[in-house]
Amino acid sequence: MKQVQDSSPTLNEDRVNFSDWIQQLLPKIVLAPTFVITIVFVYGYILWTTWLSFTRSRMLPRYEWAGVIQFEKLFANDRWWVAVKNLAIFGGLFILICIVLGLFIAILLDQRIRVEGALRTIFLYPMALSFIVTGTIWRWVLNPGLGLEKMVREMGFSDFVFDWIIDPEMAIYTVVLAGVWQSSGFVMAMFLAGLRGVDDSIIKAAQVEGASLPRIYWKIIIPCLRPVFFSAMIILSHIAIKSFDLVMALTRGGPGYSTDLPATFMYTFTFTRSRIGFGSASSVMMLAAVIAILVPYLYSELRSPTHD
Amino acid sequence: MIGKRFKVVLTTLAALGLFMTNVQAGEVEVLHWWTSGGEAKSVAVLKQLLEKEGHSWKDFAVAGGGGDNAMTVLKSRVISGDAPAAAQIKGPTIQEWGDEGVLTNLDSVAKANNWDKLLPSVVSKVMKYDGHYVATPVNVHRVNWMWANPEVFKKAGATIPTTWAQFEVAAKKIKKAGFIPVARGGQNWQDATLFESIVLGVGGADFYNRAFVKLDSKALNSKTMIRAFDTFRMVKKYTDKDAPGRDWNIATAMVINGKAAMQFMGDWAKGEFLAAKKSPGTDFVCVAAPQTSGMYTFNIDSFAMFKVKGADKINAQKTMAKLIMGPKFQEAFNLNKGSIPARLGVARTKFDSCAHDSMDAFLASSSSGELVPSMAHGMSTFSSIQGAIYDVVTKFYSSDMSSQAAAKQMAMGVQSAQ
16 A cells, blocks of 8 residues: 555555455456346246246237136146156155165275276266266167167076066156166265265274274264265255156157156146146246245255254 | 549449349248258258249258247247248147237238139138138148058958958957067157047048047047047057157058058158158058048148238248249159148149049048048147147057046046147
């Protein structure tokens, strides 16, 4: 400041004020476009969709209020309940298996084994593929006349049957299978990072106390990983809820509509069948479900550290 | 000096400009999803014809999703007031766009070129909104075809069926001989294609119209519909179990290779046979689906024309409408696509025997009243109702739902989608 004051004071004072001002405002200026875009394109369109769900919009949006007629139709629609049930099966199993499997592989890799780098890459690699590719690969693998079933039969086991993908009751489990294959490696990487972050001295202390390795993991290390569970949960559940491309590539919602998920349901009715109001009602229900499940969870998880 | 030269340049430019506006060469922007093989070739023909007339063609192709993607783009363009000159829209959807008040009036072109005489009334009805022409047809597909491989039939000692009872006899023999009787692609529109042929065969054209055009719930939930569902399930016995999700052309390939005996599919399947260097009548046979020999389920592709601004653009648009209906384009386009011309008076000589059969049946059925719009291809109802019917048909096929329950659900589903 002193140096500045030496030469013409008023001008420099202005300059200082201006740069202070810029410095204060810069974060706001930089964030403003993102902020505006988010407000308009996320929250604005949520409101728009909600409004449309209370209208009779068909091919193009219309704005006359029609009450809850679209929701009544939605709840009476057999296909919607199939989609909801499928989301429960797919979401539940996908999240559970990904976390259990991811943690298990991470613990095995954490034992200071020799080719860990290579193994880690192999497990993580499916994440580099898009769900479309994953879906297409598994469609071929699971096709009874083309993939796994045919291969095993040609090996001599002529009674081998693995036809989940063409069985309306079992087809949704093939979606779980492909989803887990794709995402569990990523969960593994998250857990591995978490495991490496656990303080060695605690583990050493437990070893000195004579605790067995499984007990150390169960009682000490896994509880330390709670934040990782939290992140994995959030990431996996949003993958599950917005899941669309995987189903489209793997089963196209079939056989029949037995593997429909709410996202594919919404797309079909809004865009293929010109029922914008009806489709909007289904997306509003999806949003409501996400809010009902995620908000209490987020709330409890984000609060708890202050209590601990 | 400079001033004088400048003036000369100006007048030349003005004269040029005047000349240009006299010709009124304009641009037509055309939205379509004919992007693959034979279809792309067919569109290129139209582009060439238009450019010969001095207009320019702006291609607005949106591939994928069987037109869903293109429709989504079209909706956003129309809402923002920037509609293309023409878009590939067909069937009752033309009426939906007409309701929005965005389609242009083509009556002057129609009158000058005598469209009322050239088009069968069933076709012109689809092209008109509120009594005025708003769209131009490019082709007519027959949907109720059965494609058969005669060699497979011969090996199995079976004859090509003309009734569903005969079908069952033949299918049994074919299955016993180790072939797949029916090549099926397990996608909802393909199931619906087979189902509508069965409904037409079992119930006749009158019943078909009551059920799928007038959407009479007494017809949808009737004994005849239950019989149609029974027949549909009977056919299922003679398909292979790997069908779910299979594309239609893969199913066609099964017939071509002699793995399967028949396929129920519209006449676009012919393109696959021809591309495999098979000739109609000897290597493959095209016959009407059982019990529908004099009848005809039509699927007409068309271009709907939107209101555009600027005299040059309107002029180009009208020229395009005229060219689409012209015999030159209709011949070239339909030879590529496997369909038949939508208008009368196109030379038949270049078309093959299947197309000749289709042309004869089209004329005969249009006078006998047995020419019906295809439900499976969106010609008979709005897409919302078509979707409701699809849902019941595929649900029935992929579960052990009873025929009675299916008929009841179809009537209910159609009502709630209205």
